Amino acid sequence: MNTDPLRELARLVRYYILTSSTRAGSGHPSSSLSATELMCCLLFGGVLRYDPERPGLPNNDRLIFSKGHASPLFYALWATAGRLTEDDLSRMRTFDSPLQGHPVASTPFAEAATGSLGQGLSIGVGMALNAKYVDKLPYRTFVLLGDSEMAEGSQYEALQSAAHYNLDNLVGVLDVNRLGQRGQTMYGHDLQAYAARVGAFGWETILVQDGHDPAQVLEAYGRAVSAGRPAMIIARTLKGKGVSVMEDKEGWHGKTLAPDQLDAALAEIGPVDKSLRGVIAPPEDLAPTKEASAAVAQPSYPPGKAVSTRKAYGNALARLIPGHPEMVVLDAEVSNSTYAESVKAVRPERFFEMYVAEQNMVGAALGLSRRGKKPCVSTFAAFFTRACDQIRMSRYSDADILYCGSHAGVSIGEDGPSQMGLEDLAMFRAILGSVVLYPSDAMSAERLVEAALEHRGITYLRTTRGDTPILYGPEERFPIGGSKVLRQSGKDAATIVAAGITLHEALAAEEILAGRGVAVRVIDCYSVKPLDTAALEQAASQTGLLVIVEDHHAQGGLGEAVCAALAGSGTKVVTLAVRRMPRSGKPAQLLEYEGISREAIVAAVTSNL
């Protein structure tokens, strides 16, 4: 193959990288230049099969820039493909431009938001899982990786997962440019160091001694796409390639050329022909076979029976999946605890065991979400903290995911603090636009799973380990943003606001108080975000004392949410939350120890009347 046209195109891409980044005055040209040939060969060398007129085509190959800071290259490629204009590029990184500093969901042609390193490969795993096991389409997924980000453990989670699922449709392209942000990486240009590690995880590894030679790069792609297993191209490149002032030099990470340096650099690159267009190979026009949505049964629990909300989550998944062909279920090797395993009995092909690797689980879920699926992702509430960065980033990819965290709070008992979700409400509430739901019984848990499946966006469902009595009948509705008043009278002296395990403590406290002649209102605040502010305001004005009780640390959870919603109301608020070092013990002991038990509620009401 004559690679001269690719060299011409690479020159034009370099021109766009340098001019756009100097214009912006910030960004990462050097990290873009190292991967220029790797990406030009992929897009314009006949490897990638993609219809730029229809980015949403189900069978398009997918390209993820895990090294999101190489965005100048990404935008330059699409300009060279004729899909962005030079004017678009000139506004890169400005407020109104869709070409942001790092790709986000709304970036043209971007498959996902990146910029926090070591996340793209997991997203690619999700897209490749979708192609191979869900949509059953022949599209391939390519992920451009930086060498610095190979230090992230999440990469090895993705590698093992891809090998486990034999994702022969996934290709990593590792741009070994030797230099990180503040100096050399751990392995410099030692390609073998990367090959040994990636290969040990079961991947085909393909070394490219000169990642700027289109012939070598094209040959590597040929081997990668036919490897019969996940493949990693490991290419020796030079950071800043083609611009002598920065080529292979330290101190140029995230730094743009000054205008006079730009002139010299462009002279080095030589004349470019802006009329050139890179041509991308077309994909087959295939779409997945749509499974018809079947009717689903209604949940049924005898009133008063004790069933854990985690069990109800599993029941709901199994019940609802026939009606939701877009559902996929992922779990981190605890599906017998979260009860996600329930879905295996009815739809085993839509259950993905992700082992004890929460970061990759969330990343893969995002990849599936970006391909139109609705992932239901579960582990212990505490262990979602392991994927906090991936959850945070999933928002910028416009994720449509239900996260379910089980074993919330000290009420898990003997296993102790390492297994207790006590920061999960704070974590998920702090995600922009998230929905946070916390059911108290199995019936509301079932309904809230339904609500989460209907909702488009990030929903967090918090479930409880222990069995709790059924409170609601099948007729009750649980809209997002709602609440339930479970006890009230015309003479309520206080309102107890609770959710999950503490709601049952609140109900018990209400009984004790009633026995003492003190009437209180009890609100099931199952929608922690958005909050039912109207109901809380009404209760506050009618009863005059609010006691909020939550099995969570005092920061960022239900208590602060209510305080913020009612700020300025003048209603006295007492928040009972986990404020002492959690430990092992019986659930009831621990609720008492932390001051979130029925007795503690009674005391709080009594002493504040």
Added chain:
Amino acid sequence: MNTDPLRELARLVRYYILTSSTRAGSGHPSSSLSATELMCCLLFGGVLRYDPERPGLPNNDRLIFSKGHASPLFYALWATAGRLTEDDLSRMRTFDSPLQGHPVASTPFAEAATGSLGQGLSIGVGMALNAKYVDKLPYRTFVLLGDSEMAEGSQYEALQSAAHYNLDNLVGVLDVNRLGQRGQTMYGHDLQAYAARVGAFGWETILVQDGHDPAQVLEAYGRAVSAGRPAMIIARTLKGKGVSVMEDKEGWHGKTLAPDQLDAALAEIGPVDKSLRGVIAPPEDLAPTKEASAAVAQPSYPPGKAVSTRKAYGNALARLIPGHPEMVVLDAEVSNSTYAESVKAVRPERFFEMYVAEQNMVGAALGLSRRGKKPCVSTFAAFFTRACDQIRMSRYSDADILYCGSHAGVSIGEDGPSQMGLEDLAMFRAILGSVVLYPSDAMSAERLVEAALEHRGITYLRTTRGDTPILYGPEERFPIGGSKVLRQSGKDAATIVAAGITLHEALAAEEILAGRGVAVRVIDCYSVKPLDTAALEQAASQTGLLVIVEDHHAQGGLGEAVCAALAGSGTKVVTLAVRRMPRSGKPAQLLEYEGISREAIVAAVTSNL
């Protein structure tokens, strides 16, 4: 060597494991039985050098149970060593017992809290770094690992870090018992799969075909401690070994024997001699050479000069390290952005480059903290979310660590949301007993680093990317829990509460409002946790309107902290926070877009008067 005594001791250990876990009615006997010989040989085979009378001895070898759920084994070992009684064991997992479900800091002989998988090896890296590079002591660190947890990416961060620092004093002991929580692990009993992967990261790998044969295990330890590089013993074991009802069988994770099953199991094990005592080899009685604490200079910044708080963090580290021999500095390959690099000029031997691997950085910092050091750990605020689980767990290890997150909020500008810390205050506030500090100028940043070094516990310091003018002179003091009133008059119509970048917007707003004849109070709320509630209450009662403004999402940050502190006061509160999808742009544009700019503050005050 005659291994009969070790076999006898192993039998006693099994007896304790089974009786204590059945008594507790919960816990992980099967996961304990698989590692019984591995640990008996370590402790009682002359490998571990440890003085049980003096657990704090600096030169004791260290043993970390990364698979913390094997706590019945851990406790049984110390009972066999004569350091716990059978009565102690019988109260395992009960409320008053120090023998919790998973080890925590207060557990006798535990080096760290574990139970969230895949964290022990990083803690071990920190302890081994301490031995080799800081304390310069010959103690070794051993880490017991489960096979399930090898799916966690954090393990590979620890492996690469240990190899990079050539930690020949670190030994991993991988208990390959084939079974995870809900079934077989990804690799079952394929020892080679683990060896290939661990070896690829530069470790010596030592296979043990029968991890229940003391002779084989002892030989492996001999090779491991003399490998001249970090070494991993990879041992084939059987989950539930020795108890036929559970041995190598699924369905026995986290499950104890019923009393009748226990009788049968004890009969299988055979008679035990409770008078036996396992003897641990003594360590050399060595202590590190204490570096004398030198006097430190005072910070000096010309009033009005613009210096970023991140730069001040670096300045403070370099200034203070001569006075704090316990300080060590760790950074995740962004030390030229966080300015942690400043310390390299004065104390390069106390700076540890941890590359782009935040989980291992935090874990290693914890290991150093547990060995009496004061780690100052930095990366972008956004990227601490990557280590949220490790940070959460560090609390249960009684960590003494300063975490510094730079590049807070949308005010970083063009790089966009992936790089913006917008959930960090929520994350760190939700840690029990944490201190959260957010300086607005370089002088207060310097003082708050001083305060954090004096404080024992977890402190989070949030720094800002852009330069901000110096507000304070060298005489100002910034106690934890304090605040500063920067503007006030006798006729303030409102109080603006801010910290960091928004404080400068607040000051600008105050000027604009003053020009319009509206006097407002401005409070620098540099101590986000604990909050200066008294000052806020006073301001609320005196000025009657509070406008809180923060460069952070609306949940879990300064706004909710203040709302919770002032709940019930009846003072009107308006919180300005990041509520729209963040994006790229100029810092001032983004503050305006999010409604946290000076103009937004002016509007909020004006419209709420």
